[in-house]
Amino acid sequence: xxxxxxxxxxxxxxxxxxxxxxxATSVRGKPLxxxxxxxxxxxxxxxxxxxxxxxxAKNSNxxxxxxxxxxxxxxxxxEARARVATFVSAPSxxxxxWTRGTTEAVNLVANAWGDRNVKAGDTLLLTxxxxxxxxxxxQMLAKRRGxxxxxxxxxxDGRLDMDAAAARLAEGPKLFAFTSxxxxxxxxxxxxDLCRTARAAGVTTLVDAAQxxxxxxxxxxxxxxxxxxxxAHKALGPMGVGAxxxxxxxxxxxxxxxxxxxxxxRVRLEESTYAEPPLRFEAGTPPAADAIGxxxxxxxxxxxxxxxxxxxxxxxxxxxxxxxxxxxxRTFGPDDASLRAGIVSFEVPGLHPHDVAQFLDAExxxxxxxxxxxxxxxxxxxxxxxxxxxxFYLYNTESEVRALADGLKAVMEYFRR
Amino acid sequence: xxxxxxxxxxxxxxxILDHYKAPHGKKPLAREDIVTEGMNPxxxxxxxxxxxxxxDGRVAGVRVDGRGCAISVSSGSxxxxxxxxKSLAEAHAQIAAVKATLQGxxxxxxIDLGDFEALEGVRHFPVRxxxxxxxxxxxxxxxxxxxxxxxxx
Numbered sequence: 001x002x003x004x005x006x007x008x009x010x011x012x013x014x015x016x017x018x019x020x021x022x023x024a025t026s027v028r029g030k031p032l033x034x035x036x037x038x039x040x041x042x043x044x045x046x047x048x049x050x051x052x053x054x055x056x057a058k059n060s061n062x063x064x065x066x067x068x069x070x071x072x073x074x075x076x077x078x079e080a081r082a083r084v085a086t087f088v089s090a091p092s093x094x095x096x097x098w099t100r101g102t103t104e105a106v107n108l109v110a111n112a113w114g115d116r117n118v119k120a121g122d123t124l125l126l127t128x129x130x131x132x133x134x135x136x137x138x139q140m141l142a143k144r145r146g147x148x149x150x151x152x153x154x155x156x157d158g159r160l161d162m163d164a165a166a167a168r169l170a171e172g173p174k175l176f177a178f179t180s181x182x183x184x185x186x187x188x189x190x191x192x193d194l195c196r197t198a199r200a201a202g203v204t205t206l207v208d209a210a211q212x213x214x215x216x217x218x219x220x221x222x223x224x225x226x227x228x229x230x231x232a233h234k235a236l237g238p239m240g241v242g243a244x245x246x247x248x249x250x251x252x253x254x255x256x257x258x259x260x261x262x263x264x265x266r267v268r269l270e271e272s273t274y275a276e277p278p279l280r281f282e283a284g285t286p287p288a289a290d291a292i293g294x295x296x297x298x299x300x301x302x303x304x305x306x307x308x309x310x311x312x313x314x315x316x317x318x319x320x321x322x323x324x325x326x327x328x329x330r331t332f333g334p335d336d337a338s339l340r341a342g343i344v345s346f347e348v349p350g351l352h353p354h355d356v357a358q359f360l361d362a363e364x365x366x367x368x369x370x371x372x373x374x375x376x377x378x379x380x381x382x383x384x385x386x387x388x389x390x391x392f393y394l395y396n397t398e399s400e401v402r403a404l405a406d407g408l409k410a411v412m413e414y415f416r417r
Numbered sequence: 418x419x420x421x422x423x424x425x426x427x428x429x430x431x432x433i434l435d436h437y438k439a440p441h442g443k444k445p446l447a448r449e450d451i452v453t454e455g456m457n458p459x460x461x462x463x464x465x466x467x468x469x470x471x472x473d474g475r476v477a478g479v480r481v482d483g484r485g486c487a488i489s490v491s492s493g494s495x496x497x498x499x500x501x502x503k504s505l506a507e508a509h510a511q512i513a514a515v516k517a518t519l520q521g522x523x524x525x526x527x528i529d530l531g532d533f534e535a536l537e538g539v540r541h542f543p544v545r546x547x548x549x550x551x552x553x554x555x556x557x558x559x560x561x562x563x564x565x566x567x568x569x570x
Contacts, residue, residue: 352484352487354487358425
C-alpha cells in the first residue's frame with residue numbers, strides 16, 4: 001500500500017516458525033502446512049504470553065476502579081491503543097476505537113455515522129469485491145434510510161475498474177466503502193488514489209484493511225481515508241478485538257451507537273451525556289487482554305519488518321502462481337503478480353473445492369480454505385460458487401508452497417481414478 | 418484427548434464417487450408438482466429439487482440438480498433412488514433415518530438406507546454433514562410446501 005523499499009535481508013521464515021507453537025502440530029502423522037492465514041493467522045508465543053500475562057498479573061476491569069490492578073490493566077490497555085495508533089500512523093491514540101473486529105468496526109460506522117448522515121435517495125458506493133462484512137452492514141443501512149447501493153465493477157483479471165470508480169465517485173455518493181485488498185483475489189487496490197478521488201468529490205471513505213494491516217505498512221495519513229477498519233486475529237493477534245481508525249473531525253459527525261457502561265459521562269434515569277470519543281463508541285467491558293495481545297502482535301510484526309513480510313509473501317505468491325499454472329489449475333485475480341500478494345484463489349478443473357480441500361487435509365495435512373470466502377457476489381462475478389484459496393504469511397515457506405502443488409497433483413489423480 | 422482420525426477413503430468410497438460421476442435423477446420430470454431450492458451457506462452449494470406426485474399420492478419422480486461437492490451430489494443421487502415410489506409419510510421417515518445416520522443415532526430396522534450406508538462415514542467430518550444433508554433438507558422443505566399447498570386447496 002505504501003511504497004516499500006526493498007529490504008536488505010530476506011525474512012528467515014524457518015526462524016520465525018519456531019515462535020509459533022501451533023506450527024509444530026502433526027496432522028494425522030504429517031506436519032501441518034497452514035495455508036489459511038487470510039481466514040485467521042496463527043499466534044506467536046509473545047502474543048500468547050501477553051494474554052496469559054494479563055490474566056496472571058493485571059486482570060481487572062479497565063477505566064473503572066482505582067485500585068492497583070485496575071490501574072495496571074488500564075495503563076496496559078491504553079498503551080495498546082497508542083501502539084495501534086503509531087502502527088498505522090494515526091495522528092493520536094484518540095483516533096483508535098476498539099471494536100470486536102473489522103465487522104463490528106464497519107457496523108459501527110454504518111450506524112453511528114450512517115444513520116446520522118445518509119438520507120433517502122443518497123447513494124452508497126461499494127465494490128463488487130467486498131467481503132460480506134463490508135457489504136451487508138451497508139445493505140442494512142440503505143434499507144433503513146431509503147438509500148441505494150452502487151458498485152464499482154471488477155475486471156476479468158480481478159482488479160477494480162478504475163474508470164468506473166472515477167465516474168461513480170464523480171456522481172457524488174455519500175460514502176465509498178472498499179477493501180484495500182481482496183480476501184479472495186489478493187488484489188491490492190490503489191487505496192490512496194481512490195481516497196484522493198473520493199475526497200475531491202466530497203465523498204466520505206471507509207477502507208476495509210483487514211487483509212492489508214497484517215502484511216505491510218499501512219499509513220492512514222498517506223492513504224487519506226476517513227475510516228479504516230481491521231481485525232487483530234489476521235495480524236498475529238487474538239480473535240475478538242480489532243480497531244476502527246477515525247480521521248480527526250469525523251467524530252463530530254457521529255452519534256453514539258451502542259449504549260452502556262464506559263461510553264457515558266453522566267447518567268440519569270431519563271437521559272445521559274456521553275464520554276468523549278473514543279470511549280463514547282466503546283460500550284461495555286472491552287476485551288482488554290486481547291487488546292494487549294494485539295500490542296504484542298504489532299511489536300512482533302514490526303520486529304519482523306513489514307517490508308520484508310510483504311516481499312516474502314510476494315515471492316511465495318509468484319511461486320504458487322507458477323506451479324499452479326504448470327498443473328493447469330485455473331487461478332483468479334491479476335496475472336501481474338505485482339498487483340497482488342499473499343492470496344491465491346484457484347479452481348481445479350472438474351473438482352469441487354470442498355473435495356480438494358478435504359483431500360489436501362486428510363492426505364497431506366495441508367490447510368486451505370474452500371468455499372465462497374464470505375464474498376458470494378464476487379463468486380457470481382466469476383461464474384463459480386466456491387473456490388479453493390491458499391494464503392501465505394510470514395511463517396510459510398517455499399517448501400510448503402511446493403507441498404500444495406504436489407497435493408493438487410495427487411488430488412487430480414485421485415479423482416481421475 | 419484423542420480425536421478419531423477417519424481416513425479420506427472412509428469418506429470418499431468408490432460407491433460415492435460412482436454416484437458423483439454419474440448422478441441419478443438429473444432428468445426433467447414430466448410434471449413438476451413442486452420445485453424447491455436449497456443452499457448450503459457454508460460453501461454456497463445450491464440444489465434444485467423437484468417432485469412429481471402420482472395419482473396414488475406417491476412420489477412418481479424426483480429431479481435433483483445443482484452444483485455441489487462429491488458428498489452433496491452423491492447424496493442427492495442416492496436420494497433419488499431411495500425416494501421414488503415412496504408415500505409422503507415414508508419419505509419423511511427416510512429423511513429422519515438419513516439424519517439419524519449422520520448423527521450416529523439408531524435407524525429403525527424397517528428403513529432401508531440403500532447406498533446411503535456408504536455415506537455413513539461423513540458423520541466423522543462435522544463440517545461435511547451439511548453437504549450430505551443438503552438434498553435431504555431441501556426434500557424436507559419441498560414436502561412441507563407440498564403439504565401446505567394440499568391443505569389450502
